[in-house]
Amino acid sequence: MYLTQGLHRAVQQSPDALMTVCGDRKRTFGEAADRVARLAGAFRGLGVAEGDRVAMLALNSDRYSEYLLATPWANAVLNPVNVRWSPAEIAYSFDDSQTSLLLVDDTFAPMIPTICEAYPGLKAVVHCGDGPTPEGTFSYEQLIADSDPIPDARRSGDELAGLFYTGGTTGFPKGVMLTHTNLITSALGATASGYVFRPGGTYLHAAPMFHLADLAGWTAQLMLGGVHVMVPSFEPVAVMKAIQDHGVTDALLVPVMIQMLVDHPQVDDHDLSSLERVLFGASPMAEAVLERAMRALPQADFTQAFGMTELAPIATLLGPDDHRAGARLRSAGRAAPHTEVRIIDADDNEVPRGTVGEIAVLGGNVMRGYWNKPEESAAALRGGWMHTGDGAYMDDDGYVFIVDRLKDMIVSGGENVYSAEVENAIASHPSVASCAVIGVPDDEWGERVHAVIVLRPGSTVTLGQLREHTKSRIASYKAPRSVEFIDALPVSGAGKVLKRELRTKHWADADRSVN
Template sequence: MYLTQSLHRALQQEPDRIATIFGDRVRTVAESVDRIARLGGALRSLGVQAGDRVAFLGLNSDRYHEYLFAVPWIGGVVNPVNIRWSPAEIAYSLTDSGTRVLLVDEAFAKIVPALRDQVEHLQIAIFAGEGEVPDTAFGYEDLIAGSEAVEDTRTGGDALLGLFYTGGTTGHPKGVMVSHDNLVTSGLGSLATGQVVTHGGRILHAAPMFHMADIAMWTIGNLAGSTHVIIPTFTSAATLNAISEHHITDALLVPTMIQMLVDDPSGADIDLTSVEHFVYGASPISEALLDGARALFPTARFTQAYGMTELSPITTLLAPSDHDDPALTRATGRAVAHAEVRIVDPEGNEVPRGTIGEVVARGDHVMRGYWNKPEATADAVRDGWMHTGDGGYMDDRGYVFVVDRLKDMIITGGENVYSVEVENALAEHPAVAGCAVIGVPDTRWGERVHAVVVVHPGEKASPDGLREHCRERIASYKVPRSIEFVDALPMSGAGKILKRELRTPHWENTRVPG
C-alpha cells in the first residue's frame, strides 16, 4: 500500500470533485493533483531525494494537504512540526531528524533565522504562507508555478512515510517512524467500521494538522473520497461557522473543543444538522457533555477513538451505539479490524478479564520504531506488541477501559489510586469545568492525592465541598487530600492535560518515593 494511491483513484474517477476548501480557495481533485506533482518537482529540484526529511511548521491550510502528499510523491519523508513547541524543542526535532528543508507559514517565518543558527542540516526554507515572501526563503507558489510536474514514485509498503515526534512531556521528544503500510492500514481498518466518516462527505480540519490524530482523519477522508474543509486553527466561532457554511458531515475534535462548542451561545442560532460523525479522542466524554453535544448536533453520531502516534494511531473505537450503554461510559471501545489488543502483566502475560494491567496492541499499524533510538524501540515493542504505558482492563465483551497512564498511578499509604477514577468523581460536580488529579509528596503517606480544579464561570466550589462530593462516589483513600483552583489547565496540542507541568512545582526539589 502507498499513501498517494487514493489520489490516482480520485483523479481517475472524479477529477472535478472538490478536494480542498480553505477560505476563498477551492480546488478540484485535478487541480490539487497537478499542484502536488509540481510541488514534488520543485522539492526534487531543490535536492530532496528519496528518504530525505521535509518538515512543515505552520497552521492548518490547503498547502499542508499538498505537502502531506507531495513529499511521499517523490519518496521523501514528512516531518510535521508541533506548532506549540518552543523554538528549542522545534530545533531539537529538526536536528534529530536531519531535516534539510522546512516549509513555514507567516505565523512562524520570523523564527527561521534562529532555527538556521541552531540546526546544522537546515539549508532550505520555503514560505508557504500568505503575503510577501521573506528574502531568506523560496516562495511556495513561485516554486509550483515554475516547476514541471513529476511522476509519482509510488513509494509505499514498509518504506518510511513520516517522522511524527511525540509531545516530549518527559525528556526529549521521540521521532515515531510510521510507514505507508502503518498509516494506510489504520485508515482502511477504521474506515471499514462505517463509524468515522461519510463516503463522499466533507471533513472539517479544525484540530491541528501536524498531529497524528488529524492526519489519521485526513487519511481516512482520502480513502473515502471526502472534501477537506480546512480552517487555520480551532476556535468555537470559526468551527461553528465552517460547519454551517460548508455543510460539514464529519469532524475530529477532543472533548475540550466539543465543550467550547456547547458553551458558545451562537451555536443555538446556526444550522448544524449536516454533521453525521463526530470522532473524538484524548479522553472519554462525560455524560453531561454528551447530552449537550447531542442537543447542539442532533444528527451527529459520536465515536471515540483510542490509540497513540506509535499505533498510527487508531486501535479501538467506541461506536455510536455504545454511547447509549451506561456500562460503557468510561470505555474506549473494542479493537478495530486491523488491531489485536490485550491487557498484560509486567511479564507480558495476559491477565484475566476485569484485571488492571498494561494495554498492548499488535498489528500492521504498529510503528517501525523510534528514530535513532533502538533501545527505546526494543522497550516499547516486544514480540510485535506495542506497550502503550496505559493501565486498563478489558470486560467480557472485549471492551477496553483505560484507567490511567501507568506512570500516573498514585501510591498513597500503600494503596494504588488511578487518577482517572478521582477525576471522574470530581467531574460529576456541577461546578467543575475541568480537573486533573496528580500525586504530590507527602511526609506521612509518601504521596497524597492532589486535585487541580477549574470552576465554571459564575459557579463556586470549596475544597471541603468537593471532598464530600467525592466521598459519596469513591473510597475515602482516593479522595483528594489537597485541592487547588486554577483558571485553566495546561494542555498539549492534542488536547491532553499536561500533568507533568502540574507536578513539577511539587516534585522539583523532592526525591520521588522508591
C-alpha cells in the first residue's frame, strides 16, 4: 500500500475526470499526475535524496495535494508544518527531523529569513504561492515547467511516509513516525465503516491539510477517485459558498468549525443541501452544539471520529444511526473496522465495563514510534498497543465514553472531576458559546473547578447562575467554583483548546501544576 496508488488508479481509469478545485484552478487526474511527476523531478534536482524530509508550510491548496504526492514519488518523507507554530518551533522540528527542503506559500513567506537563520540546514526553499517569488527561493510553477517527469519510486508498506509533529501542547513537539501502511489502513478503515466517503463524492478541505485528520480524508478520497475542493482555511462564508458552488458531499470539520458554521447569521442564505456526510473529531463536541448542527443540516449524516496523530489518526467511530438515535451522543463510538480498542488499568489489564481507565489501541494504523525518542516510544507502545493517555470507559456494547485526558483530571476535595463532563454541562447554557474547564489551585479544596467561558454576543451569565445550571445536569461537586470570561479560547492549528495556556497564569507561582 502506498499514498500514490490512488492517483495511478485514477489516471488509468479516468484521466480526464476532475481531481482538484482550488479557487479558479481546476485540474484533472491526468494533469495532476504529470505535475506531480515533474515536481518530484524538481525535488531530485534540488538535492532531495532517498528518505530526505520535505516540509510544507502553507494554507490549503491544490499544491498541497501535489506536495503530498510528489514527496513519496521522489522517495522522500513528508513533514507537514503546523501553520500556527512560531519560527522557533518550526526550526526545532526541522532540526529534530533534519529536514532538507521547504515549500512555503505567500502567507508564510515573510517567515523564511527567520526560519533559515534558526535552521541553516535547508538545501533549498520553494515558493509555492501566487505572488512574486521571494529572493533566494525557487518558483514552484517554474520548477514544474522546467523539470522532466521521473518514475514513481512507489515508496510503500512499512517505509516511512511522514514525520507528523504533535501540536506541542505538552513540552517539545514529538515527531510521530507513520508508514504508508499506517495511513492507508486508517483511511481504508474509515471508508469500510460505510459512514464516510463514497465513490463519486466531492470532499471539502476546510480543516488544515497539515493535520492528520484532513490527511485521512485526502487519502480516502484519493483512493476513491473523487473530487477535492480546497479553501485556504476555515471561514464560515467561504465554506458555505464552496459547498453551494461545487456540490460538496463530504466535509471534515472540528467542533469549533461546526459551531461557527451552524451559528452563522448567513447559514440560511446558502444552499447546503448537497452535503451528505460530516465527519468531526479532534476534540469533543458539546451535545448542545451537535444538536444545533443536526437541526441546521438535517440531510447530512454525522460521524464522530476519535483518534490521535499516533493512530494515523482514527481509532473509533460513532456513526450516523447513533447520532440520529441520540442515546449515545456523548460516546466516541466503537472500534473502527481496522482497530481493536481496550480500556486498561496502570498494569495494562483490561478493566471491567463501565470502569474508567486508559484507552489503548491495536491495529495496522499504530505508529512506528516517536522520532529519536526510543524511551517514549517504548512507553507508549507497550505490548504493541498505543497507550493514548485518554481516560474513558466502555459500555457493554463496546461504546467508548471519553471522560478526559488523564492529565486533565481535577482532584477537588478528594473527588475526581473530569473536565469534559463539566464542559458538556456548561456548554448547554444558552449564554455560552464555548468553554474550557481546568483545575486551579485552591487553599480549601486543593484544586477547584474553574470555567473559562466565551459568551454568545449580547449574553450574560453569573457564576451563581452557571453553577445552578451545571448542578442541574451533573453532580454538584463538579460544578465550577470560579469563572472567567474571555473573547476566544486559545486553540492549536488542529482546533484543540490549549488548556496549558489557560492554566499558566493560575499555576505560575507554584512549584508544581497539581495540588
